[in-house]
Amino acid sequence: xxxxxxxxxxxxxxxxxxxxxxxxxxxxxxxxxxxxxxxxxxxxxxxxxxxxxxxxxxxxxxxxxxxxxxxxxxxxxxxxxxxxxxxxxxxxxxxxxxxxxxxxxxxxxxxxxxxxx
Numbered sequence: 001x002x003x004x005x006x007x008x009x010x011x012x013x014x015x016x017x018x019x020x021x022x023x024x025x026x027x028x029x030x031x032x033x034x035x036x037x038x039x040x041x042x043x044x045x046x047x048x049x050x051x052x053x054x055x056x057x058x059x060x061x062x063x064x065x066x067x068x069x070x071x072x073x074x075x076x077x078x079x080x081x082x083x084x085x086x087x088x089x090x091x092x093x094x095x096x097x098x099x100x101x102x103x104x105x106x107x108x109x110x111x112x113x114x115x116x117x
Contacts, residue, residue: 007031008042010107015056018082019100020093022060029105036060055079062095063088 007030015021021029023036032038039057047054055078059065064086066072076090084098093099 004030004032004035004038005042005046007107008039009046009050009052011105012043012052012054012057014105014107015053015100016104017053018084018098019104020056020058020062020079020084020095020098021100021105022058022062022095023065024060025099025102025105026057029102040065056082058093058095062093062099063091064093 008026011021011026011030023039024033026039027033027035030039043052043054043057046052055075064072064075066075076086079086079093084093086092087094
């Protein structure tokens with residue numbers, strides 16, 4: 001696993017319940033501010049394997065970016081179960097209220113490679 005992928009996984013694990021982060025924010029905190037699309041790919045490929053809180057990640061406008069209706073509905077349900085309020089026909093999170101601060105997303109210690117593979 002490359003270091004950026006490991007860093008993204010570590011950051012994703014720190015998103016607090018009841019908060020969200022944007023793809024770009026995760027990329028920035030993980031050390032590569034222009035890698036938001038890579039964060040999308042990592043989430044898609046590794047959420048199940050690593051038990052990542054994929055539902056806590058939204059796009060830069062706070063919108064649920066998942067195109068599949070069933071999965072988008074699941075994301076809405078999981079966010080609402082954590083107390084996150086959705087607006088605009090339940091497609092957008094009010095980032096000013098629910099976005100985690102960058103400081104909340106910084107892992108305390110790097111994840112050992114052996115645990116991530």
